[in-house]
Amino acid sequence: MGNFNTIQAAKRRRWKSVDLMTNKNPTNATHEGIKIVNADNRCDFSTSSDLCICIVTWNMNGKHSVGGCGGIIGRKKGAVAMRINYKGIRMVFISCHLSAHARNVEERNSQCRHISHSVFSKHRSPYSRPDQVTxxxxxxxxxxxxxxxxxxxxxxxxxxxxxLTGKDQLLQEAERGQIFNGYCEGTLTFKPTYKYNVGSSNYDTSYKVRVPSWTDRILFKIEDPKEINATLHCYESLDDIYSSDHKPVRAHLCLKLSR
Structure with missing residues (x-):
């Protein structure tokens, strides 16, 4: 089943054509930003797809933490990655928790690059084939x-x-060429998933009074659309879950190899 990698976010990250170690884009570099895709009807798990994946992300706001990845990307923050090969589809899943607060945009950008460098480093085994789906x-x-x-x-x-999507930092930073080159995301049709009063669907009424935000996201990238066709069948929040100050987000992605 491929390789399993637990990562501790390295100190630098290099994209294919953009020098992000210095946060500068060379003049001949291009950045696609995040492509917004509409979700199709729900999948019926038909045989027309080689693989259908239900993906859920949820910050459960637990009282305990497994640590901060050696302190490299911050206390109680970190990332984990897993590689899977299923029916010839080479995939990597990356789950992370980045630094909080609206002011820390550049810190989050840097953390994304650090994580990416760990996962996609050129120092990987020369015998390993590149991932087709991220x-x-x-x-x-x-x-x-x-x-x-x-x-x-x-x-x-x-x-x-x-x-509010025009004021979303993630989309803004991708458009600026800082992060997530070539990734896709479903349309943000659901309400911002943070910050709620625990036990309800009411936004934060504490003294902090956070601006509601889409902190919880699911992105995907197909390296070669000619090899794999991807269809997003849903991208939604699960608003009936109340046990955290975040609402879970779910995506349903179906993949088909071109033959």
Whole structure:
């Protein structure tokens, strides 16, 4: 079943054509940003796909932590990766918890690059074949910025939260060419998943009064669409779960090898 890698986020990361170790893009580099895709109807697990994957990310807001990956990317923050080969589809899953707070955008960007370098380092075995599918999920902790909490909540209350996507740090940083080159994400049709009062679907009423944000995300990347066709069948939050200040996010992705 391929290799299993537990990673501790290295200190540098190199993309294919962008020098992100210095946060600078060479003039001839291109960055696709994050491609937004619409979710198709729910999959019926038909034989038309070689593999259907249900992916869930949820920050359970537990009282205990397994540690901070040696302190490299921060206390109580870290990442884990797993490689799987299923029916000839070579996949890597990356789950991470990045630094909190709206002001720490560059720190999160750096952590993404560190994690990526650990997983996709050129120092991997020369006998290993490149991954065809990458699925990256977790509490990425990118926030909504440029709007105060109560105007943002009013938009959400009126089901106008799609207007907040233009203020989403993750999409902004990808568009700037800093992170997630060539990844895809479903349309953010669901409400921001953080921060809730535990035990309810009411946004934070503590003294912190956080701006609601889509901190919990699932991204995927197909290295060669000519080899593998990917269909996203759902991308949604699970709003009926109340035991955390985050709402879980679920995606349903189906893959088919081109033959």
């Amino acid at each position: 699925i990256w999920l977790g509490d990425l902790n990118y926030r909504i910025q440029g709007i105060k909490t109560f105007p943002a909540r009013n938009l959400i209350k009126k089901d106008l939260h799609k207007l």
